[in-house]
Each structure stands twice: as structure tokens, then as C-alpha cells.
Amino acid sequence: MQSSRQTAYGALPVVDDQQMGAESRIGSAPDYPEEKPRRRSQPRPQTLDKPxxxxxxxxxxxxxxxxxxxxxxxxxxxxxxxxxxxxxxxxxxxxxxxxxxxxxxxxxxxxxxxxxxxxxxxxxxxxxxxxxxxxxxxxxxxxxxxxxxxxxxxxxxxxxxxxxxxxxxxxxxxxxxxxxxxxxISVISKSEIDLRMLSTVDTFGGFQEIYTQSAYTARGRVVQTTVPSAVVTSLMAAKFLKSRNQDIWGNVRLPAIQNLERSSKSDGESGWIDLSGDDPIEYASLIGTPVANLATHGNTSFVLPGSYLTLSCPTISLVSNQSLLSNWTSNPPALSPELQGNQTDNVWAVGEGAKPQYQAAISLRDWDDPNLGVTRAPDARKLIWESSYPMDADEWGNDMDLSIISWAECDLTTTHTETQVTCIASISGDSSGSICHPHAVRRSPKPPFHGNWTVLDKTDSTESAVLDFLTNLFPLLASSSQTRQPALVYLTNPFRAVGGDDLGPVYNTTDRATFELSLAQMLNSILYVGIDAPTFTGSFNSSDPDRGTRLFDPFTRRDDYDYMLNITGNVTSRHDVIYCxxxxxxxxxxxxxxxxxxxxxxxxxxxxxxxxxxxxxxxxxLLHNRVGGLEGSSGWSSDEWVRHFKDARLRLGDIEPAAEVGRIGLATLDDGAVGVVKSGRYYN
Incomplete structure (x- = not known):
């Protein structure tokens, strides 16, 4: 029987083991043997020597x-x-x-x-x-x-x-x-400048009076370009050539510096006039100067010397009381006394092939004058121009066989210039296969001859030949008064010179500057092509070994003058190179x-x-670290710990240096309880 004993401090009574065991088994879960955690076996000591x-x-x-x-x-x-x-x-x-x-x-x-x-x-x-x-x-x-x-x-x-x-x-x-x-390393575009000898034509070359020119080939003779055909072709392309730097054969045209000097400012003492503006450039001739031996790659820059005939016409007037052109065969032309004074130019070369529409005359040089070119410069040659313009029909519709006559007197001089030109890579090696741009122009600082000497003074009868070409560009229109001569139309209606009609009498339809330039363009075109027609029309032969000599003597006017010139150019080529x-x-x-x-x-x-x-x-x-003496706050971040104890010295070494088997751990050096690890020593 169970005994019940009351404790003095009110504790529960003691229950015997048998009773407690029986009660505990009522409604309890089955018993399982208690599982004890397994302990990892202690690793064997090893050295620090790595395999x-x-x-x-x-x-x-x-x-x-x-x-x-x-x-x-x-x-x-x-x-x-x-x-x-x-x-x-x-x-x-x-x-x-x-x-x-x-x-x-x-x-x-x-x-x-x-x-x-x-x-x-x-x-x-x-x-x-x-x-x-x-x-x-x-x-x-x-x-x-x-x-x-x-x-x-x-x-x-x-x-x-x-x-x-x-x-x-x-x-x-x-x-x-x-x-x-x-x-x-990269690829860049590099510019290189090389000197190159170029060939061109001296536009002060002597004129050759040739209508038809032929040449020998392996199969016989072939006809080459003539002076009239080249000039007429250029007149037909006047609108195309208006603002172009090159003619239809690719020759480089020489800028007319007179108009530029009136409208532009030269660059100081050098005299260069910049041509890079937007203003259109007027040129001295319809036909330019060929340049050969241009580089096939890169840009070729050079100074192109040149010369051209310049007209200065102080008077362009109406001839009163005259309805037909003058008969200069029976009554040679005469200068106006009020303009020319006592000048006695009474010997003339006359071109009458375009009558009754226009005619022209050029004064001849007096080569018998002993003082010519010795004590004084020669006087400028004179040019007289006379043209007609038909009057309108009368009130009944009948044509009136009367015309308005225009008269002009001009001085003929030579302008020597230098032009800075750049031509891009030429596919043919000359200017005909390239695009050329003039940059600046100036008068030649050292002209080879006085301006009053012209190419007309180089050979005999040049005046007659030039006037003959000027008045016979269209032989089929000779003696015609109905179909207008293109050379005359060019003075008043340049863009429709061939196939068009003149816009009125020259004296009041064309201003002085335009008349001077237009007539000079035709004369210079004739003079240039007259030097050598194939050279100026795409067949420039630069292989002459004697080119570049200047043999002209105004007294002897030698015929062996060489019109070929050598000039030096700078070839600027750009090509890709490796750059470090x-x-x-x-x-x-x-x-x-x-x-x-x-x-x-x-x-x-x-x-x-x-x-x-x-x-x-x-x-x-996890190492057996012995870091002591570093008391801080457990709430510090890692950066704060380091900032507070950045000077504390630590060593990862043997924390049991006196033991037979060492042990590696992190410890401070202050207490000297850590030794240096050694090779060959065993560590737990």
C-alpha cells in the first residue's frame, strides 16, 4: 500500500519508482534508445610541405x-x-x-x-x-x-x-x-609631298599659220585638229565653259586678272589674289593650257606661268552717218585723232572675211625703227573693230538695207601671270584626265618681256593670219547679211553664239569690260591653238627633250623658239599607314x-x-586562434575593428611551439605565444 507523506515546504509526495513507471507508461510514446552524436576522428598530424x-x-x-x-x-x-x-x-x-x-x-x-x-x-x-x-x-x-x-x-x-x-x-x-x-596601334591617313617635274606649254609661243594639219602614222597620213574647228567647238560650249576652270579638253584656263584687280584685294607685297571665294572667275581664253606628267595618285600643286593678249578699248561708239562697213581695201582704217593724238600707225593688217557683218584691223610694227626696244619700249599695237547690226523693217514690212555701225579702238598688250593650281590624281597623266582648281593668281613679278611685246611680234604675218581666222571661222556665212556670224553674236549673246542671234548693236548692248574680255577670249583661243593645235586639243606630247628653252629675240624673231616648258610641282599623296x-x-x-x-x-x-x-x-x-588583448565592441564593423587595431601585429603560426606536435593558429605577437612555422615539423 502506498504511503503518503507530506513535506514540510509543500512539495509533492514521493512516488516510488514502480508507481511512477506505471503511470508514465500510460498513454506515452514508445521508448527509443538515445542517439549519441558521432565524434570525428582526430586528423593525423602532418607537415606543411606541399606535394x-x-x-x-x-x-x-x-x-x-x-x-x-x-x-x-x-x-x-x-x-x-x-x-x-x-x-x-x-x-x-x-x-x-x-x-x-x-x-x-x-x-x-x-x-x-x-x-x-x-x-x-x-x-x-x-x-x-x-x-x-x-x-x-x-x-x-x-x-x-x-x-x-x-x-x-x-x-x-x-x-x-x-x-x-x-x-x-x-x-x-x-x-x-x-x-x-x-x-x-591604328590606321591613319598620311600626307607625303614629293617633287615632280611637269610639262606645260608657253602660251607666248609663236603662231603657226596652218589651216589643215596632218601627221604620219603607220597606216599613212591622218588629219588633225585645225584652228577654226577648235575655236568653233569652244564657242559652241561657251555656256558650259562659263564657270569652269578647264576647257572641254581639260586644259587649265588662265584667269583674267584685270577684272579681279578691280574687285579684289591682293595679298600684300606678294600680289596674290585669292580665288577661293564664291565670286565667279572670268578667264582670258576659251581654251586653256595643257599640263602633262601629273601624278596618277594624290594631288599635284604647281604654279602655272602663262600669258595672254589683253584688250583695252577706251572707246566703243556708234559711227554716225554710216550704214555700211568701211571699205578698208581702198580706204585703210585710221585712228581717232582725239584719242590717239599724233600716233602714226598707218599700216594695217585687215580681216574682212566676215563682211558685211564685222571686220577688224591690227596695226603693224615698224621694224625699221632703230630705237625700237633699245631706248624705249615699243608702243602698244592697235586694234580697230567695226560691226553692223541690221535696222528693223519699215512700217510697211519691207527690209531696210541699212545697219547700225559700231566702232571700237583698242590697245593690244600682253599680260604675264602666275596661277596657283591644284590638280587631283590624273587617270591619263595630264590635265585632260584630271580636275584642276586655281587657288590664286598674280601678275608675274618678273615678266620675261615688256607688256607691249605680244605674240604678234614673234613671226611675220601673224596679224594677218589671226584676223583671217577670226573673220573666217564660218566660211559658209561669208557675205551673208541675214544669218548672223557666231563670233559677232558671242559679243552680245555668248551663251547662244552658234545658232543664236545678237541682241543689238555692240556699242550699246555690251559694256566695255565684257566687250574687251569676249573679243580677247576669241583672239587668245586662236593664238593658243595656233601654237600647235594637237597640243591644245588633247594630244599633248611632252617627250620633247629640248623643251623648256627660251630663245625668243624680238629683233631676230627666231623660228626655233621652243614652246615647251618645265615646271616643278608638289605631289601631295594621302595613303593609309600604320600608326603607333x-x-x-x-x-x-x-x-x-x-x-x-x-x-x-x-x-x-x-x-x-x-x-x-x-x-x-x-x-x-575555426583555427585555434589566440588573439588576446584586443578588447573592442561586438557591435563594431570590420572596418571599425581594423581602424582601432590597425597597428596590432598578428602572425599565423605555431601557437604550441613547445609541444612535440605543433598547432597552427592566429595569434598576436604581444604575448610571444606564437612561433614561426617550420618545414618538416608536424602540426595537428
Missing amino acids: WVKRCRRVIVDLVLAALALLFGVFGLWAYSVNGSPAEPGSTGVMLVRMSQYAPTIFPVLFAAIAGATMKNVASWRIQASQGATLGSLEQCLGSQTISRAFTTQINLRTYNLLGLSIVALWCLSPLGSQASLRV DRAWLGVLIISSLVAFLCAIAGAVLRMMTLTPDVLGSTSIA
Whole structure:
């Protein structure tokens, strides 16, 4: 029977074991044997010597990274070796340029792998050294394994020391090296200037009186261009040539400097007049000057010498009380006394092939004058122009056989000029296969002859030949009074010279400057083509070995004058070349060498480090650490711990140096309870 005993302090009565056991079994779960936690067996002591296979494998990886880093420096030196070479397809330089496009992707990844590993290797090596490492330096290294943390770590720890500056400088090489690998080599367009001897024609060359010119070929004689056909072709293309720098054969036209001098300002003492403005340029002739031996690549710049006949007509007037052209055969032309004074030019060359529409006369030079060209310059030759314009029909519709007569008296002089010209690459080697642009023009500072000497003075009867061509450009219109002569129409209606009609009498339809220029353009065109028609119409032969000599003597007027000239041009060619930027090359080489040295240093430090690789890992907390004397707040962040104890020295070493078997742990050096790890010693 159960006994019940009351305790003095009101405790429950004692229940015997049998009763408690029976009661406990009522409604209780079945009993299971208690499971005890298994304990891991204690690892056997081991040395810190790593297997050679593992060491070699890691060293090989480090050496490969070092070699890759060094390759970027080799790449930069290779780029320097091809600096200035042509960027031809398939060339080494072009291949390197293509390689540089991928370098900015590879370099920062490679640099980060090397620098990050080096930071950890430095920390691991320093913490096992006999002097240990401060907490601040360890955090600087371990916290700088990426480029962003390299900056933030120094700021957060507020450790602005040499180590921090070195780490920041090291990581700055990553973006710099990346950009350097891209910018060290590129393809640029380079200009080169070479001298080149060019051939042209002296427009002061003697006139040849030839209507039809032929030449021998392998199959016989062929007819070449004649003076009238070339001039008529140019008249038909007057509208096309209005603002063109070249004629229809590609010859370079000489600007008429007289009008430019009236409207432009010359460049100081040099006298150059700029032609690059928007104002249209007027030219002295419908036909230009051929230039040969132009470069087939690049632009050829040169100064083109030239000369042309200039007209100065102080009077262009109506002839009163005259309805037909004068008969100069029976009554030679005479100058107006009120304009010419006592000048006795009474011998004339007359061109009457275009009567009854127009005629012209040029005064002859008095070669018997003993003082000519010796004590005085020759007087300017005179030109007289006379043209008719038919009067309208009368009130009954009958044609009136009367005309309005215009009269002009002009001085003939020569203007010598120099023109700066640039021609682009010529497909044919001469100006006919190129596009040429004049940049500036000036009067020749040293003209070869006085301006009153003209090409008419070079050979006998040149005046008659020129006037004959001028008045017989259209022989079928000779003696016609109905169909207007194109040469006459050109003075008042230049864009419809052929097939058009003149717009009125010359004296009141055309202003003086236009009359002077238009008539001079026709005369100069005749004079130019008269030098040698094939030369000015696309068949320039520059192979004459005697070209470039000046033999003209105004007294003897020798016929062996050579009209070919040599001039010097500058050929500016642009071509793609490989360019190596030396500044970026220096950055790339420095970045490559630093990465290479970091990889080698990391490999060496890794070989010298005996302690296990636990820095930067949470596994370091599982060691038997003996870090004492560092009292702080458990609420501090890692940066605050480091800032407060950045000078505390730690060592990852043997915390049981006196024992037979050592034990590795992290400890402070203040109490001297940690020893340096040793190779060959066993550690638990």
C-alpha cells in the first residue's frame, strides 16, 4: 500500500519508482534508445610541405598568366616595329590593328586575376613572417583584390600610406593598360609631298599659220585638229565653259586678272589674289593650257606661268552717218585723232572675211625703227573693230538695207601671270584626265618681256593670219547679211553664239569690260591653238627633250623658239599607314611589365609560404586562434575593428611551439605565444 507523506515546504509526495513507471507508461510514446552524436576522428598530424605535383601545377598557372601579361608588351613592341608601314590588306600592321580590337576585353580580366592573386599572396607571406603583419596592412591587401575595393578599402580604413598608394597605382594600370592595348596601334591617313617635274606649254609661243594639219602614222597620213574647228567647238560650249576652270579638253584656263584687280584685294607685297571665294572667275581664253606628267595618285600643286593678249578699248561708239562697213581695201582704217593724238600707225593688217557683218584691223610694227626696244619700249599695237547690226523693217514690212555701225579702238598688250593650281590624281597623266582648281593668281613679278611685246611680234604675218581666222571661222556665212556670224553674236549673246542671234548693236548692248574680255577670249583661243593645235586639243606630247628653252629675240624673231616648258610641282599623296602611338605604347609596356612582375612575385611568394591558404576565408575562424588583448565592441564593423587595431601585429603560426606536435593558429605577437612555422615539423 502506498504511503503518503507530506513535506514540510509543500512539495509533492514521493512516488516510488514502480508507481511512477506505471503511470508514465500510460498513454506515452514508445521508448527509443538515445542517439549519441558521432565524434570525428582526430586528423593525423602532418607537415606543411606541399606535394610537388600541386606546387608545379600552381606554378605553371602563374607562369602562364605571367607570359600572357608579357605578350601585351610584345604586342606593343611589334606595333612599334610596323609604325609607318602601308596599311595594305593582309599586312602585318592591319592584322595587329584587328587584334587590338579584342585586347581591351582580355587585358582587364587578365590583370585582375594577377593583381588579385598577388594581393592575397603578399598577405599570406607577410602574416607567417617572423615579424608578422599589422592588422591594417593585412586588411589593405585582402580588401584590394578587385579594382573597386582597392579604392574603397583605402577610404574606409583611412590608411593613406605608401602601401595604399601603391595598391591604388597598381590597379589604375588595369584601365590604362586596357585603353593602351586598343589605342597603341591604328590606321591613319598620311600626307607625303614629293617633287615632280611637269610639262606645260608657253602660251607666248609663236603662231603657226596652218589651216589643215596632218601627221604620219603607220597606216599613212591622218588629219588633225585645225584652228577654226577648235575655236568653233569652244564657242559652241561657251555656256558650259562659263564657270569652269578647264576647257572641254581639260586644259587649265588662265584667269583674267584685270577684272579681279578691280574687285579684289591682293595679298600684300606678294600680289596674290585669292580665288577661293564664291565670286565667279572670268578667264582670258576659251581654251586653256595643257599640263602633262601629273601624278596618277594624290594631288599635284604647281604654279602655272602663262600669258595672254589683253584688250583695252577706251572707246566703243556708234559711227554716225554710216550704214555700211568701211571699205578698208581702198580706204585703210585710221585712228581717232582725239584719242590717239599724233600716233602714226598707218599700216594695217585687215580681216574682212566676215563682211558685211564685222571686220577688224591690227596695226603693224615698224621694224625699221632703230630705237625700237633699245631706248624705249615699243608702243602698244592697235586694234580697230567695226560691226553692223541690221535696222528693223519699215512700217510697211519691207527690209531696210541699212545697219547700225559700231566702232571700237583698242590697245593690244600682253599680260604675264602666275596661277596657283591644284590638280587631283590624273587617270591619263595630264590635265585632260584630271580636275584642276586655281587657288590664286598674280601678275608675274618678273615678266620675261615688256607688256607691249605680244605674240604678234614673234613671226611675220601673224596679224594677218589671226584676223583671217577670226573673220573666217564660218566660211559658209561669208557675205551673208541675214544669218548672223557666231563670233559677232558671242559679243552680245555668248551663251547662244552658234545658232543664236545678237541682241543689238555692240556699242550699246555690251559694256566695255565684257566687250574687251569676249573679243580677247576669241583672239587668245586662236593664238593658243595656233601654237600647235594637237597640243591644245588633247594630244599633248611632252617627250620633247629640248623643251623648256627660251630663245625668243624680238629683233631676230627666231623660228626655233621652243614652246615647251618645265615646271616643278608638289605631289601631295594621302595613303593609309600604320600608326603607333608612343605615349600609349609606354603605358602598355609599363602595364604589361607590372602585371608580369606581379605574376612572378606572386608565384615566388606562393612557393615561400608554408602556412595553409586560409586568409580571406571564414575557415580561419575555426583555427585555434589566440588573439588576446584586443578588447573592442561586438557591435563594431570590420572596418571599425581594423581602424582601432590597425597597428596590432598578428602572425599565423605555431601557437604550441613547445609541444612535440605543433598547432597552427592566429595569434598576436604581444604575448610571444606564437612561433614561426617550420618545414618538416608536424602540426595537428
